[in-house]
Amino acid sequence: MPTLRSLFAIALLGLSLSIGPLQAAEPPTSEAVQANLDKIADRKLPEADQKALQSLLQGTLTQLNNKKDYEQKLSDLKQQLATAPKLNIENQRELVRLKGTKVLPVAQRYANSSIQQLEQMLTERSTQQSDLQKALAEANSLIITAQTRPERAQAEIASSQTRIQQINNILKAGKDNGKTLSGEQRDQLNAELAALNALIPLRRQELAGNNQLQDLGNSQHDLLSEKTTRLDQEIQELQTLINQKRLAQSQETVTQQSIEAQKSGSSSLLAVESAANLKLSDYLLKSTDRLNEVTQQNLQTKQQLDSVTQSDSALDEQINVLKGSLLLSKILYKQKQALPRLQLDRDLADQIADIRLYQFEVSQQRELLSNPAAYVDNLLSTQPPEQVTPQLRKSLLELANTRSDLLERLNRELSAVLNESITLQLNQKQLLSTAQSLRATLDEQMFWIPSNKPLDPEWMRGVPERLQRQVTTLPWTSSLSELIDGLVQRPLLFLPLVLLIGALLWRRKNLYARLNKVHQDIGHFKRDSQWHTPQAILINILLAVPVALGLALCGLALQFDARGQNANMGAALIQMGQAWLVFYTAYRILAPGGVAELHFRWEKPQVEFLQGWIRRLGLVVMALVAVVAVAELQPAALADDVLGMPVVLTCYGLMAWLLGRLLISSPTHESASLFRRAVGVLFAVLPIALFVAVCFGYYYTALKLSDRLINTLYLLMFWLVIEATFVRGLSVAARRLAYHRALAKRQAAKEAGEGEAVIEEPTLDIEKVNEQSLRLIRLALLGGFIAALYWVWSDLISVFSYLDNITLYEYTSGTGANMSMVPISIGDMLGALIIIGITFALARNLPGLLEVLVLSKLNLAQGSAYATTTLLSYVIAGVGFVSTLSTLGVSWDKLQWLVAALSVGLGFGMQEIFANFISGIMILFERPVRIGDTITIGNLSGTVSKIRIRATTITDFDRKDIIVPNKTFITGQLINWSLTDTITRVTLKLGVDYGSDLDLVKALLLQAARENPRVLKEPEPHVYFLNFGESTLDHELRMHVRDLGDRNPVLDEVNRFINNEFKKQNINISFRQMEVYLKNLHGQEYKLVPVEEENKTIISREVPAGVSTQAKTDASTDVAKDPSKDVSTGLAKDEPEQEPPPTKLD
Structure with a gap:
């Protein structure tokens, strides 16, 4: 079995080797793709499909063009590499030849050339200079590209190979993201594949010939730099020679006119004309000097403009080539330091206007001398005939011709000065605009790119070597001697400052005594004033000045010396002096029994906490500003800084801890406003963010932000002190006003014979100060704070435009x-x-x-x-x-x-909410109810306190807030007692016995109304006899009151009056009566007799024997069934008239 498996594996391996790599189809031609692109409209596709197809075809066409471009660049690169060794040798030989050639001064080479010829040479040399600068920029670009090519080319090759693999997989599967590929999509992928296959050989060829290209760039740069230097020198010498020749001509003219003026003899007419010619020659000489000066300025400005323009045009390419490299930050730092210091001629516009005016006067004189003979005849016509001689006429004619020539030359000079001045003005404006744009771009890029490597283990391993190298460069031994030299060499500047420091130290005890005296006056009604607080703050500043001024003095001395690192150390000392002045002044203000506690009335625990906190923060800030000041003056050295970075990181950590402690542990942190809490959180988070930024390599960015953060901290402290000073000033003013009122009251009491002892009132609380004035002052201070805050951060606002990218x-x-x-x-x-x-x-x-x-x-x-x-x-x-x-x-x-x-x-789903929303808008526009109106809606009465977009808050007369939806006011019935008029009618009803004197009743009721001060005279009150009741003669008193709060009080007062007067006049106010009989089952009845005892009606207890008690029950039931009857008597109750709701004044 293992043998069979081995044979099977060998067979599969052979089969796989026999299959060649998947060959991608040939990409379409550009002509075919363009033809398909032109015929899209004929395919009648939907708009979305048509746009998608158009995008695909355009992408395919772009890839095909890229392929051709890569192939052409590869061909050009091969030719450049083939000729690079030869060009490199030729450049080196040419550079050696130039350095070995001695250049004759321009004054010797072109001594016999005319001014016109020299100006033509100057124009040619300026054109050559522009071409050389362009070639030099290309050489610099070639060097920068060669320096960063290995990393970029390798990354691009790797990404291209990855993309090729992805395209092959897609073409093999025939699907992209699960969707089948169309023919146009295949063509686009094949075109992209062809472009990538053309790009990879190009990048590999660039890598192979990178050393040759870098050597070629270096040789071209050296040669072009030498040529540019020599050409600049030649242009300067040519311009100097032209200026000398112009000046010589003008001086010769002045000399001739001086001789002619001396030959004028005793003739007053000749003397006047000779003096006029001499004056013109003098002005011609001044115009020549001005022309030489303006031309020289124009030449320098043009050179600066060309240099800045070349740097600006090459900046984008450098950023794209070196993006992500630390080399970019160093190049940007050097370019920023190389930017010219612009010194614009502020009077140039006025000078151009004066030249135009004088040129107009010269043109008028030229018209007057267009016919010299006529001009001479006109002059001689004013002379006596016996003084007119042929010799005089001849001399005058010669002077007139000379003046005409002078005016012609002066006009040319003025035209030249005018043209050069206008050109200079335009060049200066263009230089200013270009330099500002370049500076903004440099600041933006420097802010957003890392200036250092991240603080990783590799960076840590290189710290000892860099630290040793940095420490050895510091001027440990020479700084003190150079500081003394700087102080001694400028005694007129530094001696008064040294004397001022000595005087402040000598009078320090007197300053403390004066401060204590000011503190003792605080709170005293006669001695305290609004100026006591500024005086105390000024004394605290004077106590902080000696140390601050001493540090600044040493810093100025080192900056004036400016040898080595002295300028940087001088800037650090000046910043430390400023920090000492701010924080020591704040420390003195927070001293026990000082300004904060006595003047500002800050709580003692808070003052003690802040004093310790400000002392620690001041020490941290002084160390931080020293490093920031040094680093900002030498940004190119930040990449090798290992001495200042630990200091900065330590300061950031301590600042974050101190600011966080202020935010969390301060005795008054719980009562702080939302705005102050937000500011506290921002200040506590910023040091942490800067700490992280430094760790990731954004050292320069962190330092720039640190400078602005510290200035903002200064500004915030200053704002708090100024605000507290104004608040105390208002408090003092309010207390003085109250004191003067008390004195006036006492004086009035004395005049009335009521002597009173003068009692000093306690200090008024701040809530009693004029709230509107306090709000306006705080608003003004907030506006000033925002303006100052913008001024602090204005130079960094432009860098945030980088985020638009x-x-x-x-x-x-x-x-x-x-x-x-x-x-x-x-x-x-x-x-x-x-x-x-x-x-x-x-x-x-x-x-x-x-x-x-x-x-x-x-x-x-x-x-x-x-x-x-x-x-x-x-x-x-x-x-x-x-x-x-x-x-x-x-x-x-x-x-x-x-x-x-x-x-x-x-x-x-939310129709009720929308109904209330619309109703709220209608209420605000139509205003059926307003804030402060007393209203009745349904069974609810009260005063409107808030009108919101969804609901309205009504405060009833029990001081309860009731939320009513706005829809109720629009759709329901509403009574507004104060919508248009607060005058309302009050009606009082009463009945008198039959047989009463009706006229007397009416008179008494009218008297009760008219004598009441709450009742209005107009409309006047009325009394009406309206009805014969069952047992009463019903009357109604109608009267009007001005305010709703008078309704119930007027009823109370009028009722009391009526009750008293009716008793006096024996008029009875009738009430309903009823005779009640009790019957039993035997037909016997008993009459209930009222017994007036404690104002109660009782039933007689004498009931005959044998009478059932059912009668009692029936009577009780009868009363219970009729709720209109009194519980005790069974009499019907009177229904009171419906009255409007009671008011807050009840």
Whole structure:
């Protein structure tokens, strides 16, 4: 059996070897694919199938074009490699020849050339310089490509081979994702396969000849650099020679005119004309100087512009070639450091305007001298005839001809200066724009690419060597001597600062004494003022200045010296001085019995906690700013930095711990507002994120963010102190106002003879301060904080445009031929989140701010302000919602169908909620009820306290909040007691005995109404005799009151008045009476006699013998069956008149 298995395995192996590899079909030709693409419309396919087929054919055509392109590049590469050794040798020989050739100065070679010839040479050399710069950029690109080709080519070959295997498997199976391949899909896969088979030999050939290509690039770069250097030198010398020749001509002219002016003799006319010619020659000389200056500036600007333009054009290629390589970060750092420092001529526009104006004046003088003889005749006509001689006429004619020539030359010079100035202005603007664009691109790329290797074990193994190398480069011994030299060499600058530090240290005890005196005045009504807090803060700043100024002084001295690492160390000392000033000032403010405790009234446990916390955080920040300052000045050295990175990581960890401790362990963390908690969480999370970024190699990014984070921390601390200062100022102002009012009250009491002792009132609580003023001040401070925050982060905002390159998804825009795919990036997602945040902030705060600033100053109807602010919040929320969807690519033409479907579905399932929603909008527009209205709806009465989009809150007169759906107000019956007018009628009904004096009753009722202050005179009260009752003469008193709160009080007061006056006038208020007889079974009856004892009616206990007690039961039953009868007497009760609900004033 084992033998048979072996034979069977050998047979299968032979069979498999006999089968050749699967051969893919030949790809279609480009002409055939294009023909099929042109005939798509004739196939009458559905629109979706037609678009899919068109996409397939276009993809096939693209792959075929790629195949041809790869084959052509392979052919060109082989030719380049064949000629590379020869070109390399020729470049090296040419470089040796150039370096060995001595170049004669341009002034010697072209000493006899005219200005026109020299300008023509300068133009030719400028053209050659542009061509050399382009060739040099190509050589640099060739070198960079060769340096990174091995990794990229190997990765591309591997991915191409993987894709080839996938295509072969798909073609073999005849299916792709479970679907059978169509003919067009097979053609596309065959075309892609052919393109990949053409790409792989190209990449392998590039790998094989990579060393030759790199050597060729290096030789070309060296040769072109030498040629560019020599050509730049020649251009500079040519321009200098042209300037010298122009200046010589102008000086010669000035000399000639000076001689002519001296020959003018005693003739005043000749002297005047000679002086005018001399003035023109002087201006011609100045114009020549200006032309030389502008031309030189233009040349430098043009060279800078060409260099920046070449760097900008090659940047995209470098990014694509070196993407993911640490070499890219180093190249970008060097390019940023090589960017020119732009010094634009701010007065250039004004100078161009002056040149145009003077050129106009010169043209007028040229027109005046167009006929020299006529000009001379005009001059001589003003002279006495005896002074006019042929010699004078001849001399004047010569001066006129000379002036005409001067004006012609001056006009040419001015035209040249004008042209050069305009060109310089345009070049400067273009240079500024290009440099800013390049700088923004460099900052963006440097921010988002790693500057260091990740902190993996390989990096750790190389730490000792790099650390030793970095430590040896630090100027440990020379920095102190160079610091002293820097201080000594500039005594006029540093000596006053040193004296200031000494004076502050000498007067330190006096500063402490002054601070204690200021603290003692706090809380005293007469001595305390709003300026005490700024004084105390200023004294604390002065206490922090000596150390801060000393660090800054040492930093300036090292920066002025600028040898080796001195400039970097100087920047670190300056930043440390700034950190010391901020944190030590905050530490002094938080001292026991200091500004925070006495002035700001912060709680003592919180102040003690913050003082220890600020001390620790200050030490961490000082170490961090030192490393950040040094690293930002030498970004190219970040890849080898192993000394500053541990310091930065340690500082990040400590900052995260300290900020987290502030957020969690602070004594007042539970009472902090949501905004301050959010800021605290953000500050606590950022150091952790920066720590992770450094570990992944984004060292430069972390340092840039650290700088902004620290500045934001400074800004936040400053904002908190300023806000507390303003709040205390308002508190002091309110307390002084209360004190002056108390004094005024005491003075008034004295004048009235009621002497009172002066009692100092306690310090007013902050809630008693003017709330509107406090809100406006906080709003202004918040606006200033946001503006300052933008200024801190403004230079990094542009780097986030890099997120627009990361696409999350795409959506279709337009229809038909205009349809296109629009990408949605991470930047769009962040923009949507920002819109949501802004919408939430505006919807929450803007309506209230509008009410405080605007609506409160307008004479609006009751509830109008609330309706306006509520609708505004809805509008803001709606606009924010639509803007967010638009940012995310959800346009209304796509959303409307979803909205329609949801509206139908939700309309059935949530119709009550939608009804309440619509009713809420109708309530806000129609305003049948408003905030503060007293209403009755059904058996519910109360005051409207809130109107929301779904329900309205009513506070009843038991102080209970009742939620009523808005639909009830629209569909049900509603009584609004204060909609248009709060005046209501109060009706009082009463009956008097038969036989009473009706006129007297009416007079007393009217008197009761008219003498009550709550009853309105207009409409006047009325009394009506309305009915003859069973036992009463029924009267009704009708009166009106102004407010709902007066209804029940007026009834109480009028009833009491009526009761008293009717007793005096012996008028009885009748009540219903009934005689009750009890009968027994024997026909005997007894009459119930009322006994007035304790206001009760009792039944006589004397019942004859033999009378059944059934009568008692019957009587009780009779009463029980008639609920309108009194329980004790069985009399019918009076039904009171329906009254409106009681009010809060009852």
